[in-house]
Amino acid sequence: MGLNSIKFTLRFYQDESCYKYLSDIKWENGYTCKKCSNSGFCSGVKPHSRRCVKCGYDESPTSGTMFDKCKIPLHIAFHIVFRVCTKKKGMSSLELSSEFEQRQMTCWEFKWKVQQAMKSSLKYPLFGEVHVDECYIGGEESQKQGRSKGKKKLVVVALEKLPFEGVGRAYAQIITDASNVSFRPFFEEHISKDANVVTDEWPGYTPLKKDYPNLKQIPSNNGKNHPDMHIHIMNLKGWIRGIHHHCSKERFQGYLDEYHFRYNRRNNMDTIFDTLLNRMVMYSPKRLYTVI
Numbered sequence: 538m539g540l541n542s543i544k545f546t547l548r549f550y551q552d553e554s555c556y557k558y559l560s561d562i563k564w565e566n567g568y569t570c571k572k573c574s575n576s577g578f579c580s581g582v583k584p585h586s587r588r589c590v591k592c593g594y595d596e597s598p599t600s601g602t603m604f605d606k607c608k609i610p611l612h613i614a615f616h617i618v619f620r621v622c623t624k625k626k627g628m629s630s631l632e633l634s635s636e637f638e639q640r641q642m643t644c645w646e647f648k649w650k651v652q653q654a655m656k657s658s659l660k661y662p663l664f665g666e667v668h669v670d671e672c673y674i675g676g677e678e679s680q681k682q683g684r685s686k687g688k689k690k691l692v693v694v695a696l697e698k699l700p701f702e703g704v705g706r707a708y709a710q711i712i713t714d715a716s717n718v719s720f721r722p723f724f725e726e727h728i729s730k731d732a733n734v735v736t737d738e739w740p741g742y743t744p745l746k747k748d749y750p751n752l753k754q755i756p757s758n759n760g761k762n763h764p765d766m767h768i769h770i771m772n773l774k775g776w777i778r779g780i781h782h783h784c785s786k787e788r789f790q791g792y793l794d795e796y797h798f799r800y801n802r803r804n805n806m807d808t809i810f811d812t813l814l815n816r817m818v819m820y821s822p823k824r825l826y827t828v829i
């Protein structure tokens with residue numbers, strides 16, 4: 538599925554084609570009954586559901602996926618996923634609510650599922666030259682009435698520098714403080730051990746040199762020594778500023794994941810919807826909720 542919204546609308550104008558799409562992903566590698574492991578099936582009750590010929594268990598394409606018990610009609614849920622991943626800045630639950638005529642809370646809940654599917658698979662850590670920096674985001678910038686500094690969130694950001702020019706992928710994570718202990722899990726999840734990591738001279742990074750032998754610390758000079766990182770953080774902050782409601786630590790991480798899911802695929806937009814949909818089918822919502 539590419540980026541063409543007319544083609545998308547023509548293909549997914551009703552639930553039927555969405556069930557077909559989900560069923561194709563779900564049973565891509567063949568069907569096995571969840572109850573008795575039998576591989577023979579016939580058509581079930583719901584569209585594109587499969588019924589085991591041995592035990593009679595009927596499984597719908599949505600069961601066990603993030604579309605299970607979805608309060609939004611399936612084709613509208615598909616459109617929401619499409620818009621959230623293909624629009625450059627995504628869409629807020631308020632915008633989704635007015636565009637698709639669904640309750641804002643329903644959109645908000647569904648978007649949370651989409652955001653969880655946007656979480657990094659952790660399969661492709663950053664490599665080559667990787668710049669790391671931390672910054673405060675949110676708080677009074679996005680809370681017009683609140684003045685509490687406590688609402689600002691400390692975020693660590695890693696950004697790949699390409700060998701000749703430009704930048705590659707990036708990740709960001711909310712952390713409790715700028716200590717070595719807080720940085721470490723982020724490094725381990727998102728940065729290859731042999732990467733040429735560049736940070737400023739903050740001592741919190743120094744102990745990481747043990748596991749990241751190529752880590753270099755150079756003076757920040759107010760961000761001037763790391764212009765690409767500076768721009769990345771400015772853009773991220775600008776986008777986050779558009780989120781007007783207060784959000785919990787988990788939800789805030791969801792926004793960081795959403796931003797970077799799109800950012801890291803800005804050159805692969807043709808497959809972005811399929812990638813996301815695949816995850817929404819394959820990732821059990823239960824598993825994701827317990828991770829957060």
Ligand SMILES: [Zn+2]
Pocket residue numbers: 570571572573574575589590591592593594
């Ligand atoms: Zn069975």
